[in-house]
Amino acid sequence: MNFLEERILKDGIVKEGNxxxxxxxxxxQMDIELFNEMGKEWKRxxxxxxxxxxxxxxxSGIGIACIAAQHFGVPVVFAKKxxxxxxxxxxxxxxxxxxxxxxxxxxxxxxxxxxxNDHVLLIDDFLANGCALQGLIQIVHAAGAxxxxxxxxxxxxxxxxxxxxxxxxxxxxxxxxxxxMDWKTGEIVFRxx
Amino acid sequence: MNFLEERILKDGIVKEGNxxxxxxxxxxQMDIELFNEMGKEWKRxxxxxxxxxxxxxxxSGIGIACIAAQHFGVPVVFAKKxxxxxxxxxxxxxxxxxxxxxxxxxxxxxxxxxxxNDHVLLIDDFLANGCALQGLIQIVHAAGAxxxxxxxxxxxxxxxxxxxxxxxxxxxxxxxxxxxMDWKTGEIVFRxx
Numbered sequence: 001m002n003f004l005e006e007r008i009l010k011d012g013i014v015k016e017g018n019x020x021x022x023x024x025x026x027x028x029q030m031d032i033e034l035f036n037e038m039g040k041e042w043k044r045x046x047x048x049x050x051x052x053x054x055x056x057x058x059x060s061g062i063g064i065a066c067i068a069a070q071h072f073g074v075p076v077v078f079a080k081k082x083x084x085x086x087x088x089x090x091x092x093x094x095x096x097x098x099x100x101x102x103x104x105x106x107x108x109x110x111x112x113x114x115x116x117n118d119h120v121l122l123i124d125d126f127l128a129n130g131c132a133l134q135g136l137i138q139i140v141h142a143a144g145a146x147x148x149x150x151x152x153x154x155x156x157x158x159x160x161x162x163x164x165x166x167x168x169x170x171x172x173x174x175x176x177x178x179x180x181m182d183w184k185t186g187e188i189v190f191r192x193x
Numbered sequence: 194m195n196f197l198e199e200r201i202l203k204d205g206i207v208k209e210g211n212x213x214x215x216x217x218x219x220x221x222q223m224d225i226e227l228f229n230e231m232g233k234e235w236k237r238x239x240x241x242x243x244x245x246x247x248x249x250x251x252x253s254g255i256g257i258a259c260i261a262a263q264h265f266g267v268p269v270v271f272a273k274k275x276x277x278x279x280x281x282x283x284x285x286x287x288x289x290x291x292x293x294x295x296x297x298x299x300x301x302x303x304x305x306x307x308x309x310n311d312h313v314l315l316i317d318d319f320l321a322n323g324c325a326l327q328g329l330i331q332i333v334h335a336a337g338a339x340x341x342x343x344x345x346x347x348x349x350x351x352x353x354x355x356x357x358x359x360x361x362x363x364x365x366x367x368x369x370x371x372x373x374m375d376w377k378t379g380e381i382v383f384r385x386x
Contacts, residue, residue, distance in 0.1 A: 029306040030269045032262045058252035063269065066256035069225045076223045076256065113222040 003037050004153065004175040005190050014181045014188060018156065026153060027060035027125050032067060038175055039068035042121070042151040045173045046072075049148040051121045053077060055114070055140065057096070057107060057132050064153060065123040072121065077114060079107040079136060092142045094135035107132075109139050116144030127152040127174060130161025137170075149173065157191050196230050197346065197368040198383050207376045211349065219346060220253035220318050225260060231368055232261035235314070235344040238366045242341040244314045246270060248307070248333065250289070250300060250325050257346060258316040265314065270307060272300040272329060285335045287328035300325075302332050309337030320345040320367060323354025330363075342366065350384050 001009075013021040025031040051072050056065035057079040065076045079094075082105060091108040098105065114120075122136050133150065140147050147170060155162045155174035165172050177191035194202075206214040218224040244265050249258035250272040258269045272287075275298060284301040291298065307313075315329050326343065333340050340363060348355045348367035358365050370384035 023303065024305065025268075028270065028273065028303055030259060030262075030271070032259055032268060035259065036263075059255060059271065059273070062252060062255040063259040063271075066223060066225055066228065066259050067263075069223075070229075070260075075218075075225060077221065078223070078252070078256075080221065080252070110216065110221055112217065 001190065002041075002175065004034070007034060008154065008176055009188060012188065014183045014186050016183045018158070018181065020154065020156070020178060020181060020188070022154060026064075030063045032063075035064050035067035038064060038153060039071040041175060042068055042123075042173060043071035046121060046149045046151070046171070049121070049171075050119050051148050053114070053118050054121050054123055055079065055109070055136060056123045057136060060126075061124040064125055068123055068151065077109060079109050079139060081105040081107055092139040094138040096135035097131045107135050107139070109143075111143070114140065114143040114145055118143065118145035119148045120145050121148055122150045123152075125153045127155040127161045127165075128159045130165055133161065133165060151175075154178065194383065195234075195368065195386075197227070200227060201347065201369055202381060205381065207374045207379050207381060209376045211351070211374065213347065213349070213371060213374060213381070215347060223256045225256075228257050228260035231257060231346060232264040234368060235261055235316070235366060236264035239314060239342045239344070239364070242314070242364075243312050244341050246307070246311050247314050247316055248272065248302070248329060249316045250274075250329060253319075254317040257318055261316055261344065270302060272302050272332060274298040274300055285332040287331040289328040290324045300328050300332070302336075304336070307333065307336040307338055311336065311338035312341045313338050314341055315343045316345075318346045320348040320354045320358075321352045323358055326354065326358060344368075347371065
């Protein structure tokens with residue numbers, strides 16, 4: 001069992017409806033030392049990849065992506081939800097459905113910050129049905145850039161997101177894959193990696 | 194002139210309507226090495242403060258806050274916009290008006306992550322009219338916690354946010370204070386610090 005799986009067992013809370021709450025260390029309160037360990041581990045797993053940019057999506061992916069970026073020595077670009085008056089000119093867009101918020105968002109990335117020379121590592125906190133990730137991949141492809149890999153903190157292995165992404169041939173590295181969880185007992189089973 | 198002011202002169206773009214675009218390094222694409230310099234500088238300016246938590250607001254404050262937190266050795270809590278089904282139980286709330294997006298958001302922080310023992314450094318990328326910051330301060334006070342200081346990357350010195358916060362006695366450290374800007378010439382004048 002790795003450091004993130006141990007932390008999930010210690011501080012994660014299973015709720016009815018297949019909700020895993022990790023808001024005490026991952027996506028509301030953020031444990032920066034833990035993020036640093038995650039960044040180090042992704043660097044190890046993507047050591048053979050030539051990555052020049054990390055991309056994530058607001059909001060909870062941003063902190064993890066920024067700390068991880070220190071291990072790669074690259075900038076981070078985050079996809080923004082909805083249109084800001086301060087985003088000018090041409091943008092790449094994708095429509096993303098949120099499992100958590102039960103709504104759809106247009107996400108955008110300025111064309112200034114992504115082009116065909118970019119070799120991108122995608123980072124996010126959660127992977128469930130994969131909608132957010134599919135939106136990011138769509139944007140990277142629209143830019144003519146290359147997805148070198150995908151780093152996820154917590155994957156819900158019993159939902160289809162991870163499987164469909166792997167089936168497409170992407171190198172997807174989830175630091176913890178939840179195979180099953182039981183809100184009545186609080187039990188969490190991780191996939192052997 | 195400090196490192197952030199120099200960077201703004203180099204890569205910032207002045208737009209009509211008092212808009213300063215710094216999206217190539219601060220709030221869309223993010224220069225993590227620059228954030229690290231900012232964190233180091235805030236640590237220097239708040240060296241006399243006993244800080245155990247950094248708080249910010251989604252989305253563009255999160256990356257800066259996480260990198261800065263490494264210099265303080267503390268966790269980060271970010272205030273979330275709107276209500277997520279994954280936020281349970283009691284939350285502190287404040288209503289925040291966005292200058293950029295021209296709308297109002299309810300921002301929330303779970304009561305689990307802020308209490309009367311917390312000594313908080315607030316971090317954000319921009320300070321203009323101060324609405325976001327006032328919302329964060331309101332939440333810290335509602336928790337009975339203490340605002341030890343406020344670290345801002347770019348303050349628009351010609352708007353009222355900074356002045357009103359300083360008038361209330363808070364230690365507000367903006368790394369760059371724009372005194373005036375001219376979108377026709379592109380000129381940016383910083384306040385002497």
